[in-house]
Amino acid sequence: MHSWVDGQPVDSVPLKDRGLAYGDGLFETIAVKAGQPLLLDRHLQRLNEGCRRLALVADHGVIRSEVLAYAVALGDGILKLILTRGDSLRGYGLNPGAPVRRILQGSAPATYPPAHGVEGIRLFPCATRLAEQPLLAGLKHLNRLEQVLARAEWQDADHAEGLMLDMSGRVIEGVFSNLFLVRNGLLLTSDLSRCGVAGVMRAELLAQAQALGIPVVVADVSVEQLRQADEVFVCNSVYGIWPVRGCAAMSWPVGPLTRKLQGIVRALLDI
Amino acid sequence: MHSWVDGQPVDSVPLKDRGLAYGDGLFETIAVKAGQPLLLDRHLQRLNEGCRRLALVADHGVIRSEVLAYAVALGDGILKLILTRGDSLRGYGLNPGAPVRRILQGSAPATYPPAHGVEGIRLFPCATRLAEQPLLAGLKHLNRLEQVLARAEWQDADHAEGLMLDMSGRVIEGVFSNLFLVRNGLLLTSDLSRCGVAGVMRAELLAQAQALGIPVVVADVSVEQLRQADEVFVCNSVYGIWPVRGCAAMSWPVGPLTRKLQGIVRALLDI
Numbered sequence: 001m002h003s004w005v006d007g008q009p010v011d012s013v014p015l016k017d018r019g020l021a022y023g024d025g026l027f028e029t030i031a032v033k034a035g036q037p038l039l040l041d042r043h044l045q046r047l048n049e050g051c052r053r054l055a056l057v058a059d060h061g062v063i064r065s066e067v068l069a070y071a072v073a074l075g076d077g078i079l080k081l082i083l084t085r086g087d088s089l090r091g092y093g094l095n096p097g098a099p100v101r102r103i104l105q106g107s108a109p110a111t112y113p114p115a116h117g118v119e120g121i122r123l124f125p126c127a128t129r130l131a132e133q134p135l136l137a138g139l140k141h142l143n144r145l146e147q148v149l150a151r152a153e154w155q156d157a158d159h160a161e162g163l164m165l166d167m168s169g170r171v172i173e174g175v176f177s178n179l180f181l182v183r184n185g186l187l188l189t190s191d192l193s194r195c196g197v198a199g200v201m202r203a204e205l206l207a208q209a210q211a212l213g214i215p216v217v218v219a220d221v222s223v224e225q226l227r228q229a230d231e232v233f234v235c236n237s238v239y240g241i242w243p244v245r246g247c248a249a250m251s252w253p254v255g256p257l258t259r260k261l262q263g264i265v266r267a268l269l270d271i
Numbered sequence: 272m273h274s275w276v277d278g279q280p281v282d283s284v285p286l287k288d289r290g291l292a293y294g295d296g297l298f299e300t301i302a303v304k305a306g307q308p309l310l311l312d313r314h315l316q317r318l319n320e321g322c323r324r325l326a327l328v329a330d331h332g333v334i335r336s337e338v339l340a341y342a343v344a345l346g347d348g349i350l351k352l353i354l355t356r357g358d359s360l361r362g363y364g365l366n367p368g369a370p371v372r373r374i375l376q377g378s379a380p381a382t383y384p385p386a387h388g389v390e391g392i393r394l395f396p397c398a399t400r401l402a403e404q405p406l407l408a409g410l411k412h413l414n415r416l417e418q419v420l421a422r423a424e425w426q427d428a429d430h431a432e433g434l435m436l437d438m439s440g441r442v443i444e445g446v447f448s449n450l451f452l453v454r455n456g457l458l459l460t461s462d463l464s465r466c467g468v469a470g471v472m473r474a475e476l477l478a479q480a481q482a483l484g485i486p487v488v489v490a491d492v493s494v495e496q497l498r499q500a501d502e503v504f505v506c507n508s509v510y511g512i513w514p515v516r517g518c519a520a521m522s523w524p525v526g527p528l529t530r531k532l533q534g535i536v537r538a539l540l541d542i
Binding site for chain 2: 003005011012013014015016017018019020021022023024027054055078082084085090091092093094103105107110128129131132133135136141142143144145146147148149150151152167175176195
């Protein structure tokens with residue numbers, strides 16, 4: 001279906017848009033089922049936090065209404081919401097008169113092989129490292145060249161995702177997923193205060209685990225901890241959870257906590 | 272004048288463009304005088320290097336011809352050239368079928384106060400640090416949120432540029448300039464292998480200094496070295512050279528080597 005730009009059916013943005021010029025903006029990729037945007041509150045919460053940290057002044061009521069209306073029109077699929085700092089004057093300086101630009105794009109539902117969730121996947125060990133930038137860490141902003149370079153490292157179908165470390169060698173996340181480990185019944189995911197994208201599904205799983213009384217830790221994760229994990233899985237708000245079977249010479253079984261959380265997520269995403 | 276997209280007079284890009292989606296591309300800002308793009312070979316050389324490192328396949332002959340033709344039509348002003356990885360499929364994965372998109376935009380000549388070059392400027396000491404990412408260092412790519420955040424740190428007219436350090440506290444560059452120090456007749460500029468943009472004017476000055484027999488060093492620069500410098504200046508390919516008089520509690524005189532290089536640059540830029 002047609003994209004919307006500031007509520008109008010338009011398929012392009014002006015060349016002066018700061019999203020194009022500088023990657024000056026944020027995005028959300030939202031699964032839509034039967035006209036409902038899934039995990040909408042968490043998506044909008046992250047967007048709101050991103051706006052606050054990047055000093056993007058947006059009308060969040062309008063954004064929510066538009067997303068809801070667009071989702072109804074889309075029915076089933078993926079809704080991508082981009083927010084940019086509008087048009088540029090010259091140079092990096094802000095243009096206080098330029099309103100934020102709202103972009104909504106719809107596409108067909110994701111078509112990942114169901115086996116990814118059933119049998120698990122292998123992670124490609126990406127050589128591309130994540131730079132450490134606390135001012136941008138956690139945000140789903142439009143500066144994504146590191147992910148582009150990492151995703152270009154493998155083409156084979158044997159790897160469904162890639163593993164990314166930071167410059168100091170800490171385990172951070174997948175290219176388009178967050179990563180969780182299970183060890184002795186404890187659920188562990190990487191601290192994202194220096195780099196990484198704080199995923200909506202990650203936030204949901206942290207909340208669900210706490211509600212279930214599963215002990216959860218958010219902390220720095222080493223490759224050694226990853227190697228010694230009892231279970232490993234990746235997640236995002238579109239595909240849910242994929243168990244991870246291996247990465248390079250490391251391997252893990254698909255374990256009971258992964259399966260339990262998959263059940264919860266399946267209900268959430270209705271998949 | 273009208274912008275060109277792939278040689279056609281168009282003022283927008285499709286929403287699927289990877290420049291918008293991920294900042295997946297490069298740009299050059301080229302001064303144009305009397306229909307001539309200045310320092311064109313150096314701009315295209317950096318663009319070429321960026322394409323090589325980001326695996327962007329472009330026809331550089333077509334790019335050169337278009338820039339030359341556009342500059343003639345522009346006359347006097349600023350030509351901004353953006354190259355993006357064309358349209359996205361879904362996600363970060365490359366779309367091997369999508370050609371690179373060429374965008375040319377023209378604007379009026381820069382209007383910086385002449386006093387910046389005559390009397391020198393003050394640098395705002397930016398709190399925003401540059402993350403260290405060797406894979407992207409030196410390139411003028413479209414992921415520029417750090418510069419956006421840094422430039423938003425000051426609004427007063429007392430500061431014409433900002434000083435940016437890296438995460439380790441090294442002195443790197445201005446927000447839209449490179450930085451040079453002079454100490455005991457030696458010209459020193461920061462190594463940009465971890466972060467920073469390797470400016471076209473920086474490259475030109477390094478070459479000019481060598482041709483003049485001025486000893487030149489490209490190395491890590493500390494704040495202490497900056498403080499103890501005999502002269503400090505910033506440069507870019509649009510405004511040339513601005514002497515730096517101060518930054519926070521540090522101050523420097525406008526010195527003879529700065530004035531000598533300003534003379535050379537003025538001839539190059541015909542300003």
